[in-house]
Amino acid sequence: AAPVTYQSENATISQGVVESNHAGFTGTGFVNFDNVTGSYVEYTVNAAQAGTHSLTFRYANGTTANRPVNVTINGNPGVSNLAFPGTGAWTSWQSVTTNVTLAAGDNVIRTTATTANGGPNADSLTVDSTTGNPPPTG
Numbered sequence: 001a002a003p004v005t006y007q008s009e010n011a012t013i014s015q016g017v018v019e020s021n022h023a024g025f026t027g028t029g030f031v032n033f034d035n036v037t038g039s040y041v042e043y044t045v046n047a048a049q050a051g052t053h054s055l056t057f058r059y060a061n062g063t064t065a066n067r068p069v070n071v072t073i074n075g076n077p078g079v080s081n082l083a084f085p086g087t088g089a090w091t092s093w094q095s096v097t098t099n100v101t102l103a104a105g106d107n108v109i110r111t112t113a114t115t116a117n118g119g120p121n122a123d124s125l126t127v128d129s130t131t132g133n134p135p136p137t138g
């Protein structure tokens, strides 16, 4: 299946706000995590098949400090302290990709800030089933 992009402004947000004051975002805005440990953005994504999927987070971090988040999948540990390094400006958007295992059907992917700085400004999450599921051979 083709990659699907989920906008952060449509996600479930705990301790964060949707804003649009830094240009370059996609959709109608981005999520500004509150600057606290534990603030999170939670996406519900659909996987046609169980297995490895790539998650690509589009983000901005106008500071020079990493803004790591823990990525959990359906409440289970996924990726710890996924790094979101500085992008040079709040208007400079970059991507971070990681691979996780998803179940078939809906999956809840939560990204939770692990430092008192909170997470980066979160624009979107793109889920690609192709990367981990190459076409069968033979």
Ligand code: GCU
Pocket (backbone or CB within 6 Å): 022, 032, 033, 035, 090, 117, 118, 119, 120, 121
């Ligand atoms: C600034 C910036 C916000 C950002 C915040 C932060 O206030 O304008 O978009 O979220 O810094 O440090 O998290």
